[in-house]
Amino acid sequence: MNTKVELAGIELKNPVMTASGTFGSGAEYSEMIDIGRLGAVVTKGVANVPWEGNPSPRVTEVYGGMLNAIGLQNPGVDVFIERDIPFLQKFDTKIIVNVCGHTVEEYIETVERLNDQPVDMYEINVSCPNVKQGALAFGQDPHVLEETVKAVKAAAKKPVIIKLSPNVTSIRDMAIAAEAGGADVISLINTLIGMKIDINRRKFVLANKTGGFSGPAVKPVAVHMVYEASHAVKIPVIGMGGIADADDAIEFILAGASAVSVGTMNFSDPETTIKVIDGIEAYMKKYHVEDIKELVGAVS
């Protein structure tokens, strides 16, 4: 049985990775699970300099999921290189660095700082709903997205994943634009924009007023968007959005994802990624699937 998948020439031992922002840089969860079992760790977004993020409250639960407005708080690429990369190198897993920025120049500066580092791929966050300047702006206009991808690709010495926002009119157009710009892989979905109001205080629950909606409740939206995007482009797609177990992961793979990320449900059960990996193998055994690639897009 073969669970290996290849993304832009990088071989992952299995298609299961972490979704950016839900797993830090691995250290916190390493005492609870064996990170070496993961196909890849996708780190929390890192920028050229430290970001303080948004005021609190930053998170709240909603039915079947949660809202977050962390605001991409991160310690900056220098600390990331000094502290987080050496930590992740200890494990037999691929390192995918999520890169965030307010401007194209900031993305490029971070990518250039990482080019000589022992990391495997970049995931460019053009889709964070919680940062006012830039970020999502790059991910909502196909022309801007294509130009952004071109600029980042020109600077990057590693394969580039473009993480797409679901907060668009046509996910197909965004996927096509990312591919046209030279993206090696696309990943989706980032969070949907949501809001929660405290009716007793008549206030927004989150200090940022809006937040990114994630968790099991968003899964049908995500599966559909992965299906649409993967049929619009030839490059591989990483699917995510509410994956809680192996059944969910397989749904994404059947919809067209070559790999999957577990995000919010890491909070619910730290062992979710491991259970997904084991569950995919059990599914393959049950249905006599020799190679996981047979399942990619195999819905009819």
Added chain:
Amino acid sequence: MKRRLRSVITEHKELAPHIFSLKLKTEMSAEAVPGQFIGIYPKDGARILMRPISICDSDAETGELRMVYRAAGKGTAEISGYGAGESLDILGMLGNGYDLEAVKEKKVILLGGGIGIPPMLYSAKRLKEQGTEVTAVLGYADSNTFLKEDFEKYCTVQIASMEGSVGTKGTVIDAMNENGTEGDVIFACGPMPMLKAVKSYAADHGMQAFISLEERMACGVGACLGCVVKTREVDHHTHVKNTRICVEGPVFNAEDVDI
């Protein structure tokens, strides 16, 4: 080591309206430090996040953790409906807890306000065990003085109530002023206005204050950066002027946090 574990409810009762006492049989009881907390997961799959609840007591001999919490929302209301013999999944042990060793030779004042009272009980017990002189000042809304008798086993207790039906009318600060409560170090847990008042009271009186903060949390283990508090200095982990309440806290030296 942090982990998600199944525990069994050994006792669950309502002490006061919406205030519940929950005892769980779990191996984590051997690790609990006063001021730490656990995450309790609702069973309703639509409620995906753990509810952070502080430790009120721990008995390594019986293997039980005790939590006293307020059923404030739908998740805690759901949890409050489970009885002895039923199971609950928990994440723990979480947070740093109070440094009891550092205050061994000092006079400690424990300040608890409302649902901030329960975590002070475990501190009182452990401080008494190590021979530290302790006074607890407990602030209630009304005459429903839950846990008062438990505290009296370990220390001198002073009471305040906002409506004035028992003890000093007003806050724990009013009670300290009225009673002339003396000490070197304050441990405090309660609502934010109380913690702000405690911070300035301690500064005015040349005392150290360690305060326990709460914030909405998602992961509870430091990964999501959902529960941060602003800090005076750049934090060693985040490299900006805020710090994670779930890992570096919930107990902070009041001087170090900007509340």
